[in-house]
Amino acid sequence: MMRCIVLPDVESVEDEATRRLVAGIGKAQAQHGRCALALAGGSTPRGVYRRLAAWPGVDWQRVLVFWGDERAVPPDSPDSNQRLAREALLDQVPIPPSQVHPMPAGSPDLDNAARQYEDLLCSLLGRPPRLDLVLLGLGEDAHTASLFPGSAAAAERARFVVATPAPVIASRLTLTIAALAAADSLLFVVHGASKAWALRQVLHAAPDPLRVPAHALRDAAVTFVVDRAAAGDRSAHGSPS
Ligand code: 6PG
Numbered sequence: 001m002m003r004c005i006v007l008p009d010v011e012s013v014e015d016e017a018t019r020r021l022v023a024g025i026g027k028a029q030a031q032h033g034r035c036a037l038a039l040a041g042g043s044t045p046r047g048v049y050r051r052l053a054a055w056p057g058v059d060w061q062r063v064l065v066f067w068g069d070e071r072a073v074p075p076d077s078p079d080s081n082q083r084l085a086r087e088a089l090l091d092q093v094p095i096p097p098s099q100v101h102p103m104p105a106g107s108p109d110l111d112n113a114a115r116q117y118e119d120l121l122c123s124l125l126g127r128p129p130r131l132d133l134v135l136l137g138l139g140e141d142a143h144t145a146s147l148f149p150g151s152a153a154a155a156e157r158a159r160f161v162v163a164t165p166a167p168v169i170a171s172r173l174t175l176t177i178a179a180l181a182a183a184d185s186l187l188f189v190v191h192g193a194s195k196a197w198a199l200r201q202v203l204h205a206a207p208d209p210l211r212v213p214a215h216a217l218r219d220a221a222v223t224f225v226v227d228r229a230a231a232g233d234r235s236a237h238g239s240p241s
Contacts, residue, residue, distance in 0.1 A: 002217075004203055004224040006231045010047065010191045017189045017225045018051040021135065022058060024185055028132035034062040036125055038134040038175065039089075040145075041069055041081025044189055045135060049088035060095040064124065068134055069146035069174035070103035071166075072110055079169050103161075103173045110163035114173050118161040121179070128182035129160055134175075138190045138214070141167075142198040146174035147213040154213045177209070177216040186220055191227040199230050 007013050021037075028035035039045065052058070065085075073079045082102040090100055101120060107113035121129035136144050146164055147154040153164035153174055160179040166172045180186060190199055202214045203224070209216035 001219070002203065002222045002224065004226060004231075006226055006228060006233075009227055013189060013191050013225050013227045014047040014051055017048045017135075017187060018055060020187055020223065020225065021048070021052055021133065022055050024133040024187070025058060025063060028184070029059060029062050034064060036064045036066065036130070036132045038066040038068045038131050038183070039081070039085045040135040040137045040189070041067070041071070041084060042137045042139075043084075044137045044191065046084060046088050048135070048189060049085060053089045053092035058093070060093045063095055063099065065090065065095065065100045066121065066131065067101075067103045068136060068180075069172050070105035071146075071169050072105045072163075072171040072173070073169070074106055075102065105173045110171055110173060114159070114161045114163045117173060118159060121160060129179055131179070131183040132185065134180060134183045134186045136180075136186060136188045138188055138195055138198050138202065140194050140198055142201045142212045142214070144188070144214050145180070146172035147177065149211050149213065154210055177213065180217055181220050184221065186217060186222045188214075188222065188224045188226075190224060190230045193229040195226075195230040196232040199224070199226060200232060 025035040067081055070081050071079050075082045103117050104113040138144055141149055146166055151164055153162050156162050156176040157178050160176055162176055164172050164174055201212045207215045
């Protein structure tokens, strides 16, 4: 089931998303001792990561961190999702380094790297890998993670991690729908008028999982936390008139 929470602005979206992440981490830890958390990339999560890093009382000793996708760039590249998460969150909290599992997207053989990461996920979380909580963004074209509309990666239902070409930045490693659908909870954070079309496709268009990959997650526990601009409210501050 897909729930969508519409909030007035970016600030309230980031606060609500952080609260939900903290609650999800605590729920997983209460249920089975640890939380397997997959992080998102792009620019949207930065504010959430900073809030999460500052949130008191999160038991980081019992969190395992993975990524939903990664660009095929060096980990110190400004385009690296790993760098974003380390700078805004992971370098600020007492998480054991051995519990942080970046995608090996710097490998010259991305397909082999995808298989390695899939083996890691399944060795730690079972098959299918049971992530407790996955943070996701939404691209203007309605991609999520690095599942781009019309791509073989978006159509993949057997493997849990694949390499994929991407229209922007670089080739990627990405969790597939098979991995995302196996997760206990998925949290999308979406803000800005530029995302209004994509969000409308996800929430209101007829099911078409190849064109809108998130449609394949309709039966999963999905929550969207969005601002009015992304929800298409033209009266929202800063949205086009
Ligand atoms: C990535 C992300 C991707 C992102 C969307 C939205 O690696 O690019 O994982 O799925 O969430 O592209 O990106 P923004 O947050 O920058 O708008």
